[in-house]
Amino acid sequence: MKPDAIYASPLDEIVDFQFDDKVASVFPDMIKRSVPGYSTVIATTGVLAKRYFSRDSRIYDLGCSLGAATLTMRKALQGEQGEIIAVDNSASMIERAKALVAQDSADFPLHFQRADICDIEIKNASMVVLNYTLQFIPPAQRQGLIDTIFQGLRPGGILVLSEKIAFDDAHKQSLFIDLHHSFKKANGYSELEISQKRQAIDNVLTPETIPQHRQRLIQAGFSSADVWFQCFNFASLLAVK
Numbered sequence: 001m002k003p004d005a006i007y008a009s010p011l012d013e014i015v016d017f018q019f020d021d022k023v024a025s026v027f028p029d030m031i032k033r034s035v036p037g038y039s040t041v042i043a044t045t046g047v048l049a050k051r052y053f054s055r056d057s058r059i060y061d062l063g064c065s066l067g068a069a070t071l072t073m074r075k076a077l078q079g080e081q082g083e084i085i086a087v088d089n090s091a092s093m094i095e096r097a098k099a100l101v102a103q104d105s106a107d108f109p110l111h112f113q114r115a116d117i118c119d120i121e122i123k124n125a126s127m128v129v130l131n132y133t134l135q136f137i138p139p140a141q142r143q144g145l146i147d148t149i150f151q152g153l154r155p156g157g158i159l160v161l162s163e164k165i166a167f168d169d170a171h172k173q174s175l176f177i178d179l180h181h182s183f184k185k186a187n188g189y190s191e192l193e194i195s196q197k198r199q200a201i202d203n204v205l206t207p208e209t210i211p212q213h214r215q216r217l218i219q220a221g222f223s224s225a226d227v228w229f230q231c232f233n234f235a236s237l238l239a240v241k
């Protein structure tokens, strides 16, 4: 795993964070050291796929990056009949994900699509995974995307929604941001790296509160939407149609 040192040296200008080739090349290390609970969320995605996948249906992995969730679900669904559609709008991510899949021995059908997840058609899905990606979609487009996902799911199908979250309570907000920074420091990031990355990402990542997410999911029509995992300001919800 190539170590993430993108923000390790002082930068003259801090440009908005992008999922370009520089980020894609260090992404497994970056996400593991930056997102508390990431490996639990990925492993549980496989457990949920095993439970909720229904024969001849599709699973969508929206904002698939290098396909961590996709590869885990594929392994869990060995011998089943259906397909995974893994979507990302970053050419570097899709290219690298395809190379990783080429080394994977699982046989569950998988198709990559390079597209904006707000423009794709979703149909015949038993499960949709939206891991740490809704936060990059402009807030005004989020309800439309969740509505499209709901409509494309089979009855009883699920959406796994994992996000960085915000808090209405100012004390909780600063406490969890602080704890997240301690997590990053414990994982070897310097103060400079943490602060430069924060400047780069703050303009492009808009976190919302759990009540905002739940309200949107219920408005779309989901019969339930519950937090199944949270560590500091990172949470994952399970919404059932």
Ligand SMILES: C[S@@+](CC[C@H](N)C(=O)[O-])C[C@H]1O[C@@H](n2cnc3c(N)ncnc32)[C@H](O)[C@@H]1O
Pocket: 019, 031, 062, 063, 064, 065, 066, 067, 068, 069, 087, 088, 089, 090, 093, 115, 116, 117, 118, 130, 131, 132, 133, 136, 137
């Ligand atoms: C934080 S990463 C997601 C991590 C990934 N789901 C995982 O579990 O490893 C966000 C991904 O969403 C992609 N992305 C952001 N906005 C997108 C959009 N509008 N359409 C498609 N992909 C998008 C980025 O290219 C990036 O690969």
